[in-house]
Amino acid sequence: MTDLTAETDEGAQELKPRSDTSDSVRALEQGAVLRGVSHDDVDVEVSDDETMIINMGPQHPSTHGVLRLMLELDGETVLRCKPVIGYLHTGMEKQAEDLTFLQGSTNVTRMDYASPLNNELVFSLAVEKLLDIEVPERALWIRMLMSELQRMASHLLFLATNGMDLGAISMMIYGFRDRENVLAFFEKTTGLRMNHNYIRPGGVAADLPDGWREDVLKLCDYLPSKLDEYDELLTGQPIWRERTQGIGVITTEQAIALSATGPILRSTGFPWDLRRAMPYLHYDQVDFDVVVGSYGDTFDRYAIRLNEVRESMRIVRQIVDKMPAGDYRVQDKKVTPPPRARIDESMEALIHHFKIFTEGFKVPEGEVYVAIESPRGELGCYIASDGSARPYRMHIRAPSFVNLQTLPHLMRGGLVADAVAIISSVDPIMGEVDR
């Protein structure tokens, strides 16, 4: 057994006994990253043999992927916490340098695999900014529709896993049941349930199918009563409240200092949502509320996501009304392949198709950073191009990666059982954490 431990030992990345840890590292693990914030309430000088370092993960039953948490416990109380990540590092940023811009969507879509369309969206927006092209109106509205449906699916997944982590196992079944409806619409439109490769630079890959309005409205009619059921099941329930209220509290100042965004920042009462503050696509033309919490605890984060599903449905209904007719992708020959039917007729179309799919289209030199609001926070894409058909550097600013820095602060002083609730409320997706 000692052999196996040696193989999986991650050396300096792990949590070491107190005597082995420098002051600065200990401060990080205690969550005392802000100057002037002391955690002396729990910081008793305990010696190493009174505390226990336990390892949670990377394979553990909580459904948050391969996150490894090392906790130092004094009894049941968490004193220090260190997340060890990298167990899903896929080299996607390096891979992106090897793929063309058109293939880039397939790569980034697998980062945040709970909301793949948002990854594709941010990548496509960045490439379009570099290309300086304007995407047709219909494509923008389709992208908004898909992005909001994706937000609903991701938050339903959160409700399912959060419920299961805290013991409401039927919530898992309900969440997945409702998510299936959204995925069925995605399958109808994009061909796949996940990792769609649908939103591409220039527009979207295909137009919405016939009858999409009925499908979407049916979904929006079905969900509200279910959300009310979950409200009844969870929100008012004393056990749920006991387990989530006051757990994992963070203030606005701490969240901004730690660069946390998304529901974590909004739960502190700060209404920061990129769709409202720095609108992209046509979010300034639809009416929706930014949901905020008051206490910055786990309950607020749960309630925010539940209500964001309602707000997304509101946006979706408006999009159904406002969807314009038109092209679903830009007609610029340099960027968009010709319609499939034309390939049989025209040699030029065939060559053009061939060039775009093998060589790829060239993007002028430059660098941009574009950010959108994903279900987890600010999802950014930084692309530097050197004028060729492949990105010189592509970097995705993953919200979960940055939000994980709040974990030591949130867990400090709590119980082990609360640790599960806290991870679940931060809602990390390890695909985007490790890329």
Next chain:
Amino acid sequence: MGLEDLQHNFLTGSLEELVKWARRNSVWPATFGLACCALEMMATGAAHYDLSRYGMEIFRASPRQADLMIVAGRVSQKMAPVLRQVYDQMVEPKWVISMGVCASSGGMFNNYAIVQGVDQVVPVDVYTPGCPPGPETLMHSILTLHEMIRTGEITRRRGETGRGAEYHLDHPGPKVAIGTPH
């Protein structure tokens, strides 16, 4: 230990059939969801595509209690020793389904960070294609595995070579009726 050591005669013949039937109908998977395929695996276990009808809805967190490891997702260099450790902790008889192209061969990530096929680390019994494989494809691979358990094909092979069955699932829907050994 196990069926292989039993002396094969008339009496133990029907006992073997009983044991194989029992093993096949209560395969408990270990939770080994790594990446996107994990979401499809969870969807397969959820209400719409129910795994409970095959006796498999309990995903055991402890490898000691699990029979089947569904490697769902890409295995990175850092994760490979952990994968092996969990596999070693499982008790015989155990089976491995490599779910998705990333687990089967490295998938679209042919680079420094991903193990190019989980069979470099553990012996695999069924390879499931797809990125991610939909719940129906995953169920097809699980049912294929069940067939191999029911006919005893898999336990015998493992005893001989120590390797997995390495069955490549090559079409998304069952073209043969369940019950016919491949």
Next chain:
Amino acid sequence: MTDQDVPTAGETEVEEPALIHGAPSSLSRDQLVVHVDREKYIEIITALRDDGYAFCSDVTAIDYLLAIDRPLPVGVRAERFEVVINLLDMQEGKRIRVRAQVPEREPTLPTLFELFPGTEAMEREVYDLFGIVFEGHPDLTRILMPDDWEGHPLRKDYPIGRIPVQFKEAPGPR
């Protein structure tokens, strides 16, 4: 002043660039970029933070080994590595980007941890994947790669590590 061509997308102006806190700036597709060298790095970022850019969105790096002569404003000396910081002003809703040049023979840069604690994990990632050392960082260890990994994968002289795959002829129809 001579007649200037209207700068096309991606090109910086030919004349003396506008200065922000004393550092040359440029516009990259309508996004404001400030170019700094190592000496003025902390000073300028502190000044920007005091201007209102109190949120650090992103810290990343680029290895310009294969594109060493990329367009830069006059007065900026191109080095192999660039560390790119994206800052956000939440009150006004605007962004600014800082590009710091880091030389190859001595790839170090002061840490932003004191100004923005949220850069801790992002700087670790840059260290892990590029080998740029951040002086004063509380815990500069690898974060994504295994601890005993050698090399820094995102550098341009690190190969992608692809294994050769042989494709046999496509299978016939079933």
